[in-house]
Amino acid sequence: MTSVGSKPKLAVWKFASCDGCQLTFLDCEDELLAMAEGMEIAYFPEATSAEVEGPYDVSLVEGSITTAHDAERIHEIREQSRLLVTIGACATSGGIQALRNVADVREWIPLVYATPGFISTLETSTPIADHVQVDLELRGCPISKSQLVETVSALLNARRPRIPTTSVCVECKARGTPCVAVAEGTPCLGPVTQSGCGAICPAYGRGCYGCFGPMESPNMAALARQWRELGVENADLVRALRTFNANAPAFRDASAELTR
Amino acid sequence: MDPETRMLPGEVRVFDPAGLERLVEALVEAGYRVLGPTVRDGAIVLDEIASAGELPHGWTAEQDAARYRLRRRDDDAMFGWAVGPHSWKQHFLPARARLWRAAAPAGQGPPTIEEEPPPERPLALLAARPCDLHAIAIQDRVLLEGRYVERDYALRRRDAFVVVVNCGVPGGSCFCASMGTGPRAERGYDLALTEVLDGGHRFVVEVGSARGAELLAAVGTSPAREEDLAAAHAVTDEAVFRMGRSLDTAGLPELLAANLEHPRFAEVAERCLTCGNCTAVCPTCFCTSVEDVNDLADGSAERWRVWDTCFSIDYSTIHGGSVRRSSRARYRQWLTHKFGTWVDQFGTSGCVGCGRCITWCPVGIDVTEELAAIRARDGEVDRALAR
Ligand code: SF4
Numbered sequence A: 001m002t003s004v005g006s007k008p009k010l011a012v013w014k015f016a017s018c019d020g021c022q023l024t025f026l027d028c029e030d031e032l033l034a035m036a037e038g039m040e041i042a043y044f045p046e047a048t049s050a051e052v053e054g055p056y057d058v059s060l061v062e063g064s065i066t067t068a069h070d071a072e073r074i075h076e077i078r079e080q081s082r083l084l085v086t087i088g089a090c091a092t093s094g095g096i097q098a099l100r101n102v103a104d105v106r107e108w109i110p111l112v113y114a115t116p117g118f119i120s121t122l123e124t125s126t127p128i129a130d131h132v133q134v135d136l137e138l139r140g141c142p143i144s145k146s147q148l149v150e151t152v153s154a155l156l157n158a159r160r161p162r163i164p165t166t167s168v169c170v171e172c173k174a175r176g177t178p179c180v181a182v183a184e185g186t187p188c189l190g191p192v193t194q195s196g197c198g199a200i201c202p203a204y205g206r207g208c209y210g211c212f213g214p215m216e217s218p219n220m221a222a223l224a225r226q227w228r229e230l231g232v233e234n235a236d237l238v239r240a241l242r243t244f245n246a247n248a249p250a251f252r253d254a255s256a257e258l259t260r
Numbered sequence B: 001m002d003p004e005t006r007m008l009p010g011e012v013r014v015f016d017p018a019g020l021e022r023l024v025e026a027l028v029e030a031g032y033r034v035l036g037p038t039v040r041d042g043a044i045v046l047d048e049i050a051s052a053g054e055l056p057h058g059w060t061a062e063q064d065a066a067r068y069r070l071r072r073r074d075d076d077a078m079f080g081w082a083v084g085p086h087s088w089k090q091h092f093l094p095a096r097a098r099l100w101r102a103a104a105p106a107g108q109g110p111p112t113i114e115e116e117p118p119p120e121r122p123l124a125l126l127a128a129r130p131c132d133l134h135a136i137a138i139q140d141r142v143l144l145e146g147r148y149v150e151r152d153y154a155l156r157r158r159d160a161f162v163v164v165v166n167c168g169v170p171g172g173s174c175f176c177a178s179m180g181t182g183p184r185a186e187r188g189y190d191l192a193l194t195e196v197l198d199g200g201h202r203f204v205v206e207v208g209s210a211r212g213a214e215l216l217a218a219v220g221t222s223p224a225r226e227e228d229l230a231a232a233h234a235v236t237d238e239a240v241f242r243m244g245r246s247l248d249t250a251g252l253p254e255l256l257a258a259n260l261e262h263p264r265f266a267e268v269a270e271r272c273l274t275c276g277n278c279t280a281v282c283p284t285c286f287c288t289s290v291e292d293v294n295d296l297a298d299g300s301a302e303r304w305r306v307w308d309t310c311f312s313i314d315y316s317t318i319h320g321g322s323v324r325r326s327s328r329a330r331y332r333q334w335l336t337h338k339f340g341t342w343v344d345q346f347g348t349s350g351c352v353g354c355g356r357c358i359t360w361c362p363v364g365i366d367v368t369e370e371l372a373a374i375r376a377r378d379g380e381v382d383r384a385l386a387r
């Protein structure tokens, strides 16, 4: 993937988000130097003030589209990028701010901002893939450090990154954690959620919160039946689905169905 | 020579609960890494143990489809429970294992490949169950006795010391009696214990190998009397009638081959989460995939083997996409492999009746129930389609 004779150029872009995923990048202490050696970090305002003009070999995009200006800016970035990788729940599904998609954002603005008049925002929060073509998605709130390092090292070595789309249960079992749903009756979104986090929550005795969004073949109706059998009200399942990835199609449709 | 060191395979002895402590000590002293049952995170799991004090003393677990609950027993039994979420596969064929490392230091010639070294200590399994031994024998057939030997499996497996504990308290999901794999072990062990509570808490032990006899000499045992033998047999004889589940195994490979379009497969797909928990807990499922990782800093690379599952889309992806996109096709692969095509491939069933897939399926899908439902409407749809 290297441009002949020079290092690949990487850019990191921010849209509506909390910066947590970009921080994961800076958190890669051991690998950060090697990454910086293998690539030219051309645009990364969170980490450096230096700026290099496009085009870029890889763009990592954090955040969702919530303003008309951003809806245009993402097209410019796409044009400047050979590969575009979205990072995190905001970029891949619309994030927590996609809760506005099932509410009236105009009602919320005066509750949050002292001078609502200054706020210019869209009525929805949408993932990057709704606007431009995306080459790879890294899920999670925030993304997993090891998946980020895997992606960068795969791209630098011209191989396909290994980002499984199976359930969290696969990682939970690999880790040897007894299932919290079966052994404790604790509701868990693991069976419908994509792996990648290392099944952290069940390892600490909690159910999965679904921060990696839907897995490859989520059976939402079966999960809803299981949660009901564990004594969970539909409203509480809807709340669980409308957390990090409320606008991810499988979660969005299931929560709409359950509130009907 | 102490008369005990002359014990022979086939001999039966007895020891008391303190003998169990000495048994664990003897294994540790003999240089084994002792793996055994212990209570952790609400379940009886298989982990390294340093002493008999870590065993699930006085614990049991209630089991049913999608349900497992630890409970206190009203006695001092050590082994009054049936298999939990872990199986010995975790230790012989770990979920993630490095196979080799390759390094290519700049200017130092061709890359070098370094295979993963053998484990420092051989493994000792304490309280494997009879069905577990059958599962290990099945994995041996696949990973050791075929044309290609899985090197790291062989390294962990070959010198492993096996203490089996016959079952007195089958679980609500167990059906080993139907599969002919329990509740009493017949072979494949160094020592076979039966825990007897009636007439004094004791362990009746059958010697299965010369090294089993040697280890037992360090424990301190007395010869088994008639009543010890009778009590030990009564434990497993009664367990046969306390299996939570049963399965009609007659002609299963033929039944499944004749019912590939059975409506039950579409029906179970409505309930199945395709989460892969069943294949992960199954002690015989052996499917793995390999991952290559490279170190950005020093240019070295590693090959890792990781568990895979036929419930993933990637598993059946070939040129042009996955051949099992539907949940129906994926569930059918699992059920027909375990109970049908496994026999063609390896000469035995792929199921030992341990019930783990039933207990640990989050929605309680039960292989015995699915097979019974298929048998109940044997061939209707496939015959109609063939016409
Ligand atoms: S605890 Fe959750 S993620 Fe783990 S196996 Fe159970 S349902 Fe799956």
Ligand code: SF4
Residues within 6 Å of the ligand: B278, B281, B282, B283, B284, B338, B350, B351, B352, B353, B354, B355, B356, B357, B358, B367
């Ligand atoms: S198929 Fe189920 S019952 Fe049979 S060996 Fe596997 S986990 Fe145990």
Ligand code: SF4
Residues within 6 Å of the ligand: B279, B284, B285, B286, B287, B308, B309, B310, B311, B333, B334, B335, B337, B338
């Ligand atoms: S049932 Fe599936 S995971 Fe298990 S051995 Fe067969 S193909 Fe592999």
Ligand code: SF4
Residues within 6 Å of the ligand: B271, B272, B273, B274, B275, B276, B277, B278, B279, B311, B360, B361, B362, B363, B364, B365
């Ligand atoms: S049968 Fe149960 S454990 Fe297996 S994939 Fe389906 S839902 Fe998961």
